[in-house]
Amino acid sequence: MKKTKFIILIIPLILIFFNLSSPQEKPVPLPPTEVKAFDTPNDNGHSLSVTWKLSPDDGAGKNNVVAYEILRAESPKEEFEVRGMVPSGENLFDDKGSREKEDKNYLPSHKNYYYKIRAKADNIFSESEVSNPAFAYGQWYHTGKTPVLAGVIIFSIFALTFITLARKGKKLYIRPLPGIEAVDEAVGRATEMGKPILYVLGLGTAADIATIASFTILNRIAKITAEHRTTILVPCYDSVVMAAAQETVRAGYLEAGRPDIYKEENVFFVTSMQFAYVAGVNGLMLREKPATNFYLGKFYAESLLLAETGSIAGSIQISGTDEIAQIPFFIAATDYTLIGEELYAASAYLGKEPVLLGTLKAQDWGKAVVIICLILGALAASFHFQFFLNLFRVQL
Amino acid sequence: MRRTLPFALVTGVGFFMLVQYFVPKEEFEIAYEWILDWTIVIGCFAMLLGLWSLTRVNISKVQRKTPGWGYSLIAIAGMVFMLLVGFIPGQKSLERGSTFMLLFEYIYIPIQATMFSLLAFYIASAAYRAFRARTVLATILLLSAIIIMLRLVPLGPLSEINQWLANFILTVPNMAAKRAFWIGVGLGVTATSLKILLGIERTYMGRD
Amino acid sequence: METFGLWIAALLTLGIMSFLYKDNPIYKFCESIFIGISAGYWFVSLFWQSMYPRLYLNIRGAISTLLHEGRISDDRWLYLVAGILGVMMLLRLVPKIGWISRWPLSFIVGSTAGLYFITYLQSNIMNQIRSTIIPIYVPGNLGISISNLIVFVGVFCGLVYFFFSREHKGAFGGAAKVGIWFLMITFGASFGFTVMSRMSLLIGRIDFLFGTWLGLIK
Numbered sequence: 011m012k013k014t015k016f017i018i019l020i021i022p023l024i025l026i027f028f029n030l031s032s033p034q035e036k037p038v039p040l041p042p043t044e045v046k047a048f049d050t051p052n053d054n055g056h057s058l059s060v061t062w063k064l065s066p067d068d069g070a071g072k073n074n075v076v077a078y079e080i081l082r083a084e085s086p087k088e089e090f091e092v093r094g095m096v097p098s099g100e101n102l103f104d105d106k107g108s109r110e111k112e113d114k115n116y117l118p119s120h121k122n123y124y125y126k127i128r129a130k131a132d133n134i135f136s137e138s139e140v141s142n143p144a145f146a147y148g149q150w151y152h153t154g155k156t157p158v159l160a161g162v163i164i165f166s167i168f169a170l171t172f173i174t175l176a177r178k179g180k181k182l183y184i185r186p187l188p189g190i191e192a193v194d195e196a197v198g199r200a201t202e203m204g205k206p207i208l209y210v211l212g213l214g215t216a217a218d219i220a221t222i223a224s225f226t227i228l229n230r231i232a233k234i235t236a237e238h239r240t241t242i243l244v245p246c247y248d249s250v251v252m253a254a255a256q257e258t259v260r261a262g263y264l265e266a267g268r269p270d271i272y273k274e275e276n277v278f279f280v281t282s283m284q285f286a287y288v289a290g291v292n293g294l295m296l297r298e299k300p301a302t303n304f305y306l307g308k309f310y311a312e313s314l315l316l317a318e319t320g321s322i323a324g325s326i327q328i329s330g331t332d333e334i335a336q337i338p339f340f341i342a343a344t345d346y347t348l349i350g351e352e353l354y355a356a357s358a359y360l361g362k363e364p365v366l367l368g369t370l371k372a373q374d375w376g377k378a379v380v381i382i383c384l385i386l387g388a389l390a391a392s393f394h395f396q397f398f399l400n401l402f403r404v405q406l
Numbered sequence: 407m408r409r410t411l412p413f414a415l416v417t418g419v420g421f422f423m424l425v426q427y428f429v430p431k432e433e434f435e436i437a438y439e440w441i442l443d444w445t446i447v448i449g450c451f452a453m454l455l456g457l458w459s460l461t462r463v464n465i466s467k468v469q470r471k472t473p474g475w476g477y478s479l480i481a482i483a484g485m486v487f488m489l490l491v492g493f494i495p496g497q498k499s500l501e502r503g504s505t506f507m508l509l510f511e512y513i514y515i516p517i518q519a520t521m522f523s524l525l526a527f528y529i530a531s532a533a534y535r536a537f538r539a540r541t542v543l544a545t546i547l548l549l550s551a552i553i554i555m556l557r558l559v560p561l562g563p564l565s566e567i568n569q570w571l572a573n574f575i576l577t578v579p580n581m582a583a584k585r586a587f588w589i590g591v592g593l594g595v596t597a598t599s600l601k602i603l604l605g606i607e608r609t610y611m612g613r614d
Numbered sequence: 615m616e617t618f619g620l621w622i623a624a625l626l627t628l629g630i631m632s633f634l635y636k637d638n639p640i641y642k643f644c645e646s647i648f649i650g651i652s653a654g655y656w657f658v659s660l661f662w663q664s665m666y667p668r669l670y671l672n673i674r675g676a677i678s679t680l681l682h683e684g685r686i687s688d689d690r691w692l693y694l695v696a697g698i699l700g701v702m703m704l705l706r707l708v709p710k711i712g713w714i715s716r717w718p719l720s721f722i723v724g725s726t727a728g729l730y731f732i733t734y735l736q737s738n739i740m741n742q743i744r745s746t747i748i749p750i751y752v753p754g755n756l757g758i759s760i761s762n763l764i765v766f767v768g769v770f771c772g773l774v775y776f777f778f779s780r781e782h783k784g785a786f787g788g789a790a791k792v793g794i795w796f797l798m799i800t801f802g803a804s805f806g807f808t809v810m811s812r813m814s815l816l817i818g819r820i821d822f823l824f825g826t827w828l829g830l831i832k
Binding site: 408409411412413415416417418419420421422423424427440441442443444445446447448449450451452453454455456457458460474477478480481482483484485486487488489492493499500506508509510511512513514515516517518519520521522523524525526527529533542543546547548549550551552553554555558574575576577578579580581582583584585586587588589590591592593595596598599600602603610611612614 | 615619620622623624626627630631633634642643644645646647648649650651652653654655656657658659660661662663664665668669692693695696697699700701703704706707713716717718719720721722723724725726727728729730731732733734735737738739742743745746761764765766767768769770771772773775776793794795796797798799800801802803805806807808809810812813815816818819822
């Protein structure tokens with residue numbers, strides 16, 4: 011009797027135990043459908059994209075889809091390899107390949123590939139039908155960069171229009187800039203004192219537009235110094251800049267009709283390390299005691315060291331840079347500062363050539379267009395017209 | 407030949423760089439990368455010009471026995487020594503622990519760091535001079551600088567107000583002015599680049 | 615070796631700091647060493663990191679492919695073009711044919727101009743316009759509305775300040791004045807930010823002298 015009671019009690023316990031320890035069968039999610047493969051737009055021809063209709067069990071039904079796995083093969087009958095994974099709710103994947111043949115991730119152009127999507131729920135999954143074949147190819151035009159193209163066209167039209175008007179003799183007014191008006195006085199001071207002029211092109215390379223803008227100013231100042239028979243010293247940070255600076259200064263002396271007094275050793279290389287360059291220029295300032303220092307170009311942390319040392323040496327200092335972080339130091343330590351765009355406008359101010367004044371006018375018209383865009387944009391944003399914001403969206 | 411070909415090169419390469427931005431094709435991408443690579447190699451050769459210039463200027467000072475010619479000798483000696491140590495056969499100069507890198511670590515780095523630290527003194531003297539100017543603009547600059555400087559300093563009951571003010575300055579007027587500045591610079595760079603591409607800007611090429 | 619190096623570093627540090635008093639022979643000595651060492655370092659690192667792998671190894675690889683595989687089609691031969699342009703640069707040293715150096719210079723300047731024309735248009739103009747397209751009035755949020763209005767006014771007036779072809783007079787001059795005030799606030803903020811970081815550099819050097827070298831600070 012006791013034995014029977016024991017068996018009656020123990021068997022259900024054993025059955026319950028086995029039921030709890032063996033995993034319950036989890037339901038397989040329904041597969042995604044309508045898998046479409048296509049060439050990724052606006053790329054270099056080594057990427058394909060896949061889109062699909064979400065599994066009915068993604069966010070509904072059994073609601074057990076956690077992710078989608080994307081698989082690819084060169085033919086429907088071959089083994090598919092996993093290319094990536096996206097979380098549930100997403101239905102787009104860019105299969106970005108490399109263009110290098112040696113790379114494991116190489117995806118050649120003009121070769122068909124097939125895709126399948128797996129809807130995953132932990133360790134179980136279901137697979138979609140195989141997609142259409144698709145091959146990657148490069149596009150001739152990146153549609154996402156159309157706003158930039160529009161900008162190029164608009165600005166070029168402004169520039170060419172005003173250059174043409176200027177060449178026809180139309181007078182273009184430009185407002186006075188204190189820093190530029192002081193140049194003649196500064197050079198005159200150096201001539202009277204019999205001291206040289208120091209021109210620092212900054213730490214930019216010949217690949218910096220600020221440095222190239224500075225060359226134009228250097229050319230004008232070299233011409234003025236040649237006319238006054240004043241020495242100009244140009245210590246350079248970069249070797250290519252040194253080469254261009256030598257050409258620029260020599261051209262200035264030629265234009266002034268004084269090629270005989272040009273000395274190439276006055277335009278020299280110091281070093282291409284930031285603070286070593288500063289140490290060299292500081293030493294030059296304290297020994298040569300130039301009457302006027304020009305700092306025009308690209309400057310970084312060394313700007314204050316240069317400006318303060320020049321101040322200690324008693325020089326008149328005219329500075330200009332497009333590095334916003336350095337402008338406060340130039341304002342504090344130099345006599346005149348060209349702020350940002352004024353550096354690029356300086357060449358037009360010094361030369362007053364019609365063509366240069368024309369591009370300055372184009373810059374102003376560019377600013378006017380920007381202001382109009384901002385006003386319209388503010389109104390559009392206030393009334394929730396998203397389309398205006400999208401006009402300036404650039405896809406890279 | 408002397409100016410026509412360089413001008414053609416500027417315009418040709420320049421317009422290619424402009425066009426390649428809009429053309430995603432692989433061939434354009436590869437050409438773009440080649441151009442950037444070649445620019446680096448040209449820069450390496452140009453460095454020889456720089457070393458030659460530095461040597462010539464300093465040797466000239468030594469030969470003419472200009473005041474301070476001894477320092478020119480030291481500069482040349484330092485450069486030559488570094489070059490010799492940098493090309494010792496069999497030694498990887500740029501490897502940590504090499505003679506070359508030890509010289510860099512114990513001579514160059516301390517001097518560089520010290521030069522950088524001199525800015526702490528210069529920033530104080532520059533601020534003193536600037537704020538003595540007593541113009542409206544200098545006052546605005548001074549007030550803004552003080553508020554930002556004090557934002558990390560415990561000021562008791564004033565801390566909260568200063569923090570709020572500093573945050574407001576950084577996120578509102580500071581951001582606004584920066585955008586105007588960057589737009590201006592963008593237009594300046596665009597205009598200058600266009601002038602270079604069209605051959606209007608040629609001063610860097612010199613004259614014959 | 616390390617102790618010797620430490621002493622050298624400390625003495626050079628003091629030598630440079632002596633400049634704060636005035637220009638002196640010790641500072642000049644340190645400066646000369648600095649310039650010489652830096653020029654040498656720069657060339658050596660540029661050679662081993664750029665010239666050697668890009669030019670020498672690639673051309674050597676292309677020659678090796680030609681000799682061992684008999685294959686001439688190798689992209690690496692294109693580095694010869696860079697080498698030729700580089701040599702043209704060096705011809706600057708020969709006065710009669712120095713004008714040839716304009717070709718590689720034009721190559722560099724042209725490529726930069728084309729690239730920057732586009733990238734600055736995109737980053738400095740398009741992106742900034744896009745970021746500044748903000749609603750002037752946000753219903754229910756006065757604080758954000760005022761902030762957005764100030765940003766709009768700041769950008770507008772800042773751009774007016776940079777106009778070159780109109781005199782700063784009347785209402786236009788007034789807007790330009792507001793623009794420069796906004797700019798001064800920005801410059802002051804930059805100044806304030808930088809002061810703290812420069813002070814920390816000085817603290818670093820003091821720590822090196824009194825801590826690492828003299829062992830007075832633990």
